[in-house]
Each structure stands twice: as C-alpha cells, then as structure tokens.
Amino acid sequence: MPVQRVVLNSRPGNNGVPVPAHFRLEETTLAPDLEDGEVLVRTLCLSVDPYMRCRMNEDTGVGYVTPWQLSECVDGGGVGVVESSRCSACSEGDVVTSFNWPWQTKAVMKGSALQKVDPQVVDGHLSYFLGAVGITGLTALLGVREKGNVTKGANQTMVVSGAAGACGSVAGQIGRLDGCVRAVGICGSEEKCRALVDDCGFSAAINYRKEDIPAKLQELCPDGIDVYFDNVGGGISDTVIAQMNNNSHVILCGQISQYNKDVPYPPPLSEEIQETLRRNNITRERFTVLNYMNKADAALCELSQLVKSGHINVLETVVEGIEKMGDAFCSMMKGGNIGKQIIKISE
Numbered sequence: 001m002p003v004q005r006v007v008l009n010s011r012p013g014n015n016g017v018p019v020p021a022h023f024r025l026e027e028t029t030l031a032p033d034l035e036d037g038e039v040l041v042r043t044l045c046l047s048v049d050p051y052m053r054c055r056m057n058e059d060t061g062v063g064y065v066t067p068w069q070l071s072e073c074v075d076g077g078g079v080g081v082v083e084s085s086r087c088s089a090c091s092e093g094d095v096v097t098s099f100n101w102p103w104q105t106k107a108v109m110k111g112s113a114l115q116k117v118d119p120q121v122v123d124g125h126l127s128y129f130l131g132a133v134g135i136t137g138l139t140a141l142l143g144v145r146e147k148g149n150v151t152k153g154a155n156q157t158m159v160v161s162g163a164a165g166a167c168g169s170v171a172g173q174i175g176r177l178d179g180c181v182r183a184v185g186i187c188g189s190e191e192k193c194r195a196l197v198d199d200c201g202f203s204a205a206i207n208y209r210k211e212d213i214p215a216k217l218q219e220l221c222p223d224g225i226d227v228y229f230d231n232v233g234g235g236i237s238d239t240v241i242a243q244m245n246n247n248s249h250v251i252l253c254g255q256i257s258q259y260n261k262d263v264p265y266p267p268p269l270s271e272e273i274q275e276t277l278r279r280n281n282i283t284r285e286r287f288t289v290l291n292y293m294n295k296a297d298a299a300l301c302e303l304s305q306l307v308k309s310g311h312i313n314v315l316e317t318v319v320e321g322i323e324k325m326g327d328a329f330c331s332m333m334k335g336g337n338i339g340k341q342i343i344k345i346s347e
C-alpha cells in the first residue's frame with residue numbers, strides 16, 4: 001500500500017534556525033499483511049511541538065527525548081483510526097493516540113504502543129487529544145497546580161509568557177479558574193493579544209514585539225506578580241522576574257526563546273536574576289509533565305469537563321496536508337500559530 005511520510009532531510013545544527021528544507025516528503029510502501037500484535041492505522045491529526053527542535057539535533061541534550069535520525073521518518077504526538085488489527089486490544093474503527101506516531105499518512109504500529117481514546121471525551125474534536133485534552137492541557141493544568149501555589153482569595157496575579165500558544169492559553173485560563181484575580185499574557189502579535197482577552201478571559205495582554213514590557217507589566221499588574229508561567233525564558237522572563245513579589249513562584253515550563261541556541265536545558269540564568277530570585281524568595285522549579293503521569297487520568301477528566309462546559313476555550317491553528325509538516329513546525333517556532341498547532345492528515 002503506498003503511503004506518504006516525512007523524513008528528516010538535514011539538521012539545523014545546535015545553533016541553527018529550522019527551515020522547511022530540513023524535512024523531506026517521501027513515498028513509501030507498507031507491507032500488505034500485518035504480523036501478530038500489529039495494527040494498521042490511518043493518521044487523522046499530528047501534533048507540532050517545540051521540544052521537536054531538540055530532536056533535530058544529533059544529541060537532544062534532554063534525557064527523555066531521542067534524536068530523529070537522518071532520512072528516517074520523524075514522529076511525535078498523533079491521533080488516528082484503526083483500519084485493521086491483529087492485536088486483541090484494538091479493533092477496526094477504534095480511535096487511538098501515541099507519543100511516537102510516525103509522520104506518515106498510514107502506518108503499521110504495535111498495538112501495545114497505542115492508547116485507545118473515547119471521542120466523546122472531546123465531543124468528537126479529535127485534535128484536542130493532542131492539545132487541551134492531551135499533553136499540552138495536562139502541562140498547563142498540572143504545571144499551575146504543582147508549581148504555581150495558586151490560592152483562592154489570595155488576590156494573586158499570574159503572568160504567562162508564550163501566552164497565546166497551546167500551553168500558555170490554557171495555563172492562563174486555569175490560573176483564573178483556580179482563583180487568580182488577574183491573568184496577564186505576553187505574546188507576539190495584536191491578533192494574539194485580542195484572542196487572549198476576548199476568547200480566553202485573560203485580563204490583559206502585552207505584545208512583546210511592539211510594547212514596552214516593563215512599563216506594561218507595572219500598569220497591568222498593580223499589585224505585582226505572584227505566579228509566572230514561563231514558556232519562553234530569555235529576556236522576557238528576566239523582565240517578568242524583576243517585577244515579581246516576595247515569596248512568588250515561577251513555573252518553569254519551557255524556554256523556547258533558547259531552543260535554537262547551543263545551551264543546556266534549562267539555560268543558565270544570569271547572576272543578577274539568580275540574586276533577584278534569592279533576595280525575594282522566589283521559587284523557580286522545573287516542571288516536566290511526564291513526571292506527573294500518575295495524575296493524568298484525573299486531570300484529563302477535569303480538562304474534558306472544562307472544555308465541554310465552555311470554562312476553557314480552546315485555540316487551535318490547523319493546517320491540512322502531510323506535505324505542510326515542515327512548514328508548520330518552522331512557522332510554530334517563529335510564532336505562526338495561535339493555540340495548538342495541528343496538522344490534519346485525513347478526515
């Protein structure tokens with residue numbers, strides 16, 4: 001059976017900006033018969049994520065992430081439907097997901113590597129399994145709960161960087177639902193600022209490309225900053241940390257502004273920022289969602305209810321066609337997405 005797939009064509013290097021030519025679309029053929037335990041799946045949607053930038057390097061620098069190999073099919077989060085099965089756990093028509101879904105229109109996968117999911121959990125909106133009711137929603141919810149110290153009635157202000165992205169847009173909404181009196185987003189365009197305020201209930205948003213971040217933070221956070229959900233690192237985060245209250249909390253979720261640089265994860269802070277953290281007793285703990293998977297089932301159930309009831313509004317940027325994978329990844333790394341970047345492969 002002929003299928004299309006995306007392979008890694010070349011590496012950007014530890015200091016390079018990824019471009020679509022680092023990926024290549026190929027035709028390949030699937031074996032006609034399944035072996036015992038195997039499942040033929042048709043890909044519905046694929047997830048595009050920042051951590052994939054380190055999979056483009058020979059050495060990812062992050063223990064739990066493996067490098068993609070040159071000329072081999074790349075993989076990541078995916079959702080699809082079972083077309084035929086020789087695995088007792090999967091039947092034709094089942095909707096399944098995996099963290100290691102090949103960027104391929106159809107694939108033969110081990111049934112044991114797939115998780116069966118119920119489309120009702122997302123009211124049939126299957127791409128949500130890769131976003132708000134999947135790993136990015138979990139990252140937002142568990143990141144806030146595990147590291148944010150949000151307390152109802154405590155008059156707290158939350159700031160979120162990368163706020164109009166998949167994790168950020170949900171994190172600010174969770175912050176509000178959990179009791180923050182203000183959620184202020186920092187993001188890279190006017191359109192994103194509008195989406196945060198009009199669609200996601202953020203109190204205000206700052207366009208870091210156009211506005212003076214320190215002045216806007218002072219204006220929009222009159223009682224200082226108590227919780228900072230950090231998706232980007234670098235200069236934006238240094239600016240936020242400089243305005244944080246005593247005994248406040250940074251949720252170190254990601255540092256995307258540094259991913260095209262040859263620095264370890266998490267990138268080291270300047271001596272000045274470290275001193276600010278110490279002086280003001282600000283916690284800054286690294287958060288990795290994969291370390292909290294024992295809480296995933298309950299959290300996914302909560303996220304499903306919050307999305308279905310309209311308490312969380314989901315933002316997505318959906319691009320169609322496997323041939324757009326490279327473009328979509330490179331675009332997301334430069335801010336081309338609002339909400340979760342998804343590639344739709346088939347109906």
Ligand SMILES: NC(=O)C1=CN([C@@H]2O[C@H](COP(=O)(O)OP(=O)(O)OC[C@H]3O[C@@H](n4cnc5c(N)ncnc54)[C@H](OP(=O)(O)O)[C@@H]3O)[C@@H](O)[C@H]2O)C=CC1
Nearest residue numbers: 050165166167187188231253254255256257287288289335
């Ligand atoms: N700790 C964990 O377990 C997890 C961490 N993460 C991390 O969370 C963060 C967000 O991921 P995700 O929600 O999937 O991605 P997003 O949907 O937020 O997409 C990435 C966004 O990052 C912003 N960005 C890119 N470069 C810069 C820059 N130099 N400075 C500021 N902003 C930049 C862009 O938005 P803009 O237009 O605003 O610039 C872009 O849209 C990432 O750092 C990721 O690594 C993700 C999942 C799990």
Ligand SMILES: CCCCCC(=O)/C=C/[C@H]1[C@H](O)CC(=O)[C@@H]1CCCCCCC(=O)O
Nearest residue numbers: 051054062064065066135254265288289290
């Ligand atoms: C560049 C370092 C990024 C660190 C932050 C980040 O984005 C982490 C993301 C992971 C998160 O914990 C959940 C995920 O899905 C992301 C990693 C997934 C790992 C799968 C690796 C698959 C493989 O290597 O085979």
